[in-house]
Amino acid sequence: MNAATVLGLGMMGSTIARLLVDSGWQVTVWNRSPGKAGALQARGARLAATPEAAVEASDLVVMCVHDYRAAEAILAAPGVSLAIADRVLVQLTTGSPQDARDAQAWAEARGAGYVDGAIQAAPSQMGRPDTPILLSGAAPAFAASKPMLEILAGDLVYLGERIDAAATMDLATLSYVYGATIGFLHGARLAESAELDVAQYGRIVRQISPSFGAFFEHEGKVIRNGDFRVTESPMRISIEATRRILQSSLEAGISTEVPALVVDLFDRAEAAGLGDEEVAALIKVMRDPADASCELCG
Numbered sequence: 001m002n003a004a005t006v007l008g009l010g011m012m013g014s015t016i017a018r019l020l021v022d023s024g025w026q027v028t029v030w031n032r033s034p035g036k037a038g039a040l041q042a043r044g045a046r047l048a049a050t051p052e053a054a055v056e057a058s059d060l061v062v063m064c065v066h067d068y069r070a071a072e073a074i075l076a077a078p079g080v081s082l083a084i085a086d087r088v089l090v091q092l093t094t095g096s097p098q099d100a101r102d103a104q105a106w107a108e109a110r111g112a113g114y115v116d117g118a119i120q121a122a123p124s125q126m127g128r129p130d131t132p133i134l135l136s137g138a139a140p141a142f143a144a145s146k147p148m149l150e151i152l153a154g155d156l157v158y159l160g161e162r163i164d165a166a167a168t169m170d171l172a173t174l175s176y177v178y179g180a181t182i183g184f185l186h187g188a189r190l191a192e193s194a195e196l197d198v199a200q201y202g203r204i205v206r207q208i209s210p211s212f213g214a215f216f217e218h219e220g221k222v223i224r225n226g227d228f229r230v231t232e233s234p235m236r237i238s239i240e241a242t243r244r245i246l247q248s249s250l251e252a253g254i255s256t257e258v259p260a261l262v263v264d265l266f267d268r269a270e271a272a273g274l275g276d277e278e279v280a281a282l283i284k285v286m287r288d289p290a291d292a293s294c295e296l297c298g
């Protein structure tokens with residue numbers, strides 16, 4: 001019988017444990033607050049009394065807690081350091097690239113395999129064919145955990161042995177998400193200041209989003225290949241569009257904070273002579289550390 005231990009029964013950890021139990025796995029759980037295990041026990045999970053007992057129960061140990069500080073507190077519990085030897089620890093807690101490097105060093109020093117993962121879905125979206133989890137870690141550890149991970153997510157993106165790859169790609173994706181979020185919200189200000197239906201604006205954004213996903217996939221290849229000859233979108237169009245957004249925002253009397261940031265980048269691209277290149281050439285401006293104007297950027 002397949003067996004796994006799940007450490008952490010928050011919203012995500014409970015979902016992970018439930019999916020495994022419902023797939024017929026023998027699941028041992030542990031949570032700081034033991035009261036959260038009741039529903040899982042009713043489905044057949046076993047509740048371990050200590051983190052050490054939980055780790056001892058299975059060769060495969062999945063952790064999903066609030067952050068890496070919480071994870072470290074659990075791994076520092078008595079006996080875990082020894083019990084983890086020869087097991088594979090799959091860390092699905094969200095963390096930074098440095099967290100991943102530190103966690104791998106901790107696991108390997110104790111003779112354990114280590115896989116670092118970033119879940120890119122909400123608990124209610126887990127277990128579906130299109131559920132994405134980014135993963136990195138040594139190939140044998142990934143192979144050992146793959147049957148378990150396939151129950152949690154149909155879209156496993158294995159990024160190779162560099163342990164910080166999953167956390168880095170997760171941050172890169174989040175950077176896109178938050179850039180889009182502030183752009184979306186500035187657009188909402190434009191729409192509402194013109195007394196237009198912001199819900200309809202949301203629907204329009206949804207309609208164009210799949211084609212923008214394909215566009216960004218193309219721009220990613222442009223950057224990787226280093227060939228910035230125009231193939232999809234000349235920089236000049238974006239220079240003009242972003243100035244138009246800024247000017248119209250000024251005229252509407254709304255905050256110009258977001259378009260001013262964007263216009264500043266595109267102005268510098270123009271000044272650097274990139275106007276007739278593909279829009280992704282903006283990254284050349286962003287690669288220059290001398291251009292980092294943020295006070296926290298160092």
Ligand SMILES: NC(=O)c1ccc[n+]([C@@H]2O[C@H](COP(=O)([O-])OP(=O)(O)OC[C@H]3O[C@@H](n4cnc5c(N)ncnc54)[C@H](OP(=O)(O)O)[C@@H]3O)[C@@H](O)[C@H]2O)c1
Pocket residue numbers: 008009010011012013014031032033036064065066067069070071073074092093094095119120121122123
């Ligand atoms: N929920 C989502 O939509 C989602 C989506 C993608 C990724 N994630 C990631 O999944 C991880 C878990 O998220 P979550 O939504 O399940 O809930 P959460 O509230 O972030 O985590 C709750 C879990 O962490 C435990 N915990 C917190 N501090 C602890 C400590 N000092 N020592 C031991 N245990 C501690 C809690 O134990 P107690 O029950 O005792 O408090 C509980 O098991 C996070 O890293 C999150 O970023 C979540």
